Amino acid sequence: MTYAKILGFWLAIPVVEGVLAYGLAWLLLDETIPDTLSIPLLAGAVGYALANIQLSFLPAPQSEQGSIAGVISRQFDVASTGVGEAGIALVGSAIALLTVAVVHWQLRRDVTTGINRMLVALALVVVFTSGGSQVGLATGPLESVFESALSLPSLYLLGLGGLGILLGGWFRSPRLIQAVAREYASLGPKRSIAAFIPAFLVAQAAIALGYPISFNKVMISSIVGAGLVGGSSGSGGVSTTKTGYTVGAWIASMVGGGAISFALYHVLAALPGLG
Structure with missing residues (x-):
């Protein structure tokens, strides 16, 4: 059942992402809708999501992780007895409104500068989300080794993953940056905003669901x-050829990865002392 849910989520990603990005790009490129309205509202949605995502270093009662909105609501006793969830939602809404106000103020001063700053902020948020997702995937199989065999806390495992993603980004990212920036589609600042927001939201949803x-x-x-x-x-x-090759590579990697892992498991299980 778990595998079916994960597979369904995987299959839904291209459709959901494509539709959301298309809709946001259409909204941002519509000249009848002022940038001082559309962009701050989108920034507010991202601010609300950031305020409510679970972060491992934030405390929470009867929970392993807390959120920024949860910590603030408890600090100021907003989440009083009986209205805990409502109090957290209220704080999250306040953070969203503050984000809207700040971005609107930036755009009123200078539209181009405001859009560029919004884009850089979104990029940092997406990189943060990507790091959490990819480090978790890469180091997850090592957790049992670190905790049982080496008796090391998970913090060391996270440090190893962080170092790996830093070195990988330094040495291997330039080629991928060029491909994403030019070979799939030609994106201006508004299209980039439209691409970043769904990527952040869907990736955070996947992390929350595990x-x-x-x-x-x-x-x-x-x-x-x-x-x-x-x-x-x-x-x-949009390059249909590049996109087609990429979709083919996705399918081949899923099938090939599963087949190779299955075969290696049976080969190693058949070896003396490893079965």
């Missing part, structure tokens, strides 16, 4: 969806 996902699939689906929208702010220029 479903391992490919962040490459999440990001590329958003980029393609945003690139499909026409408009005067630059054409999307």
